[in-house]
Amino acid sequence: MASKGRTTYPDTKRRYMMPLLFLLTGAVICAAFGFTGNENFDIAKQQILLRNIGHEILLHAGDSSSRVLPVQKIAPHEYQVRFENEFTFQTDSLVKIIRRSLEKDHLTEDYIVNVLNCSGKEVLFGYAISRKEQNTIVPCLGRKQPRGCYLVNIRFQNTAFTPIPNGYLAGGLSVFAFIGLLAVRPFRTRRSRVATANTNSDDLRVGNTLFEPGKRQITISGITTELTPKENKLLKIFAGSPGELIERHRLQKEIWEDEGVIVGRSLDVFISKLRKKLEGDASIQVANVHGKGYRLQIDDTIISDKG
DSSP, X not given: OHHHHHHHHHHHHHHHHHHHHHHHHHHHHHHHHHHHHHHHHHHHHHHXXXXXXXXXXXXXXXXXXXXXXXXEEEETTEEEEEESSOEEXXXXXXXXXXXXHHHHTTOOSOEEEEEEETTSSOEEEEXXXXXXXXXXXXXXXXXXXXXXXXXXXXXXXXXXXXXXXXXXXXXXXXXXXXXXXXHHHHHHHHHHHHHHHHTTTTOEEETTEEEETTTTEEXXXXXXXXXXXXXXXXXXXXXXXXXXXXXXXXXXXXXXTTTXXXXXXXXXHHHHHHHHHHTTOTTEEEEEETTTEEEEEEOGGGOOTTO
């Protein structure tokens, strides 16, 4: 009996090893073709995006005729936007223009911007944006810079600015992934049943909004929006006590207690951001109770039948 058992186990192992090796080999081949096939296209797209940022900066400065010069790659993952003529800029507007352009194309969430004079030796304004809010640093807002010759350097974290090529890579990996899925299906079936049983257990329905705190996202009318960690904590507190007054000191303590520092206006700023992301759902409102705190109001009369 012992000998028979030992013979069966290696045969079973080999049965699943070959398809997995086939999947891995195919993935490597497809990746090689994909990266060489579309690399030039991706670089050209990056250049257009960065030149458009320069275009928006000039338009905001009232310049609709001078040129944005060719974008230069000055270091790995760092690019320089240059301009033909001098211009002036407002720091707040520059931050908004660059953030809006990069978020629209979903290219990166972590980057550093430095504005230098044309000698390239002096940083006149700089800031850092990160998906981890504690690493975001945006000083000197609200200041208007004098007319001058400026360079805008944008440095991206690692390879975040290089989109993954498609074509051969996407198509080939899809085929090989399907084959691999069929090969390992016996192992995955039992696990997937367990995962299904545990999925969505924490999801909440708030008005007409599906709130998934585990994924830090909300879905309104089929549109999914990501939440920051602090926005996620805020909505979780409100959703747990709809209609009740949540005092300011409780929100500040529960949201910022891990950081040890509470900035007076921070709560109001994040409440404002959360409201903006919830504005697509007319059935809910984060109401301000002056001097006391906030309350999540839900209007049952306009909640849809599906909600």
